[in-house]
Amino acid sequence: MYQFTSKITCMHCGGKYRGKKMRDKLAYSCSTYEKKGKESCSNNFKIKEDDLVHVVSTHLQLQNVRVEGSLGEHVSVIEVKDGGYRIYYNDGTDSIVNDNSNEYGIKFKY
Numbered sequence: 379m380y381q382f383t384s385k386i387t388c389m390h391c392g393g394k395y396r397g398k399k400m401r402d403k404l405a406y407s408c409s410t411y412e413k414k415g416k417e418s419c420s421n422n423f424k425i426k427e428d429d430l431v432h433v434v435s436t437h438l439q440l441q442n443v444r445v446e447g448s449l450g451e452h453v454s455v456i457e458v459k460d461g462g463y464r465i466y467y468n469d470g471t472d473s474i475v476n477d478n479s480n481e482y483g484i485k486f487k488y
């Protein structure tokens with residue numbers, strides 16, 4: 379199930395991220411890039427549903443937020459830029475995920 383549909387914005391073109399299967403896994407990618415190609419938006423960074431679920435549920439646990447229903451209901455917007463993204467929550471907190479050219483792998487700030 380795509381829990382974050384319509385929450386994710388591409389900061390390169392202002393377009394929305396849409397659900398797209400990636401090797402049988404749920405993922406999201408920039409709808410401009412998908413529809414019009416890299417001439418319209420060069421951002422081909424994909425976000426896996428599993429990664430969002432991991433970061434959002436960890437963040438909410440650390441904040442002692444009790445999750446009822448969808449994780450996406452706690453998220454106000456997710457901004458994607460330069461191979462990373464920032465998750466803004468309804469309570470004003472945020473998480474940062476930077477996947478960009480980091481020799482140590484993905485960097486999280488829950």
Ligand SMILES: [Zn+2]
Pocket residue numbers: 388389390391392393408409410411419420421
């Ligand atoms: Zn885009």
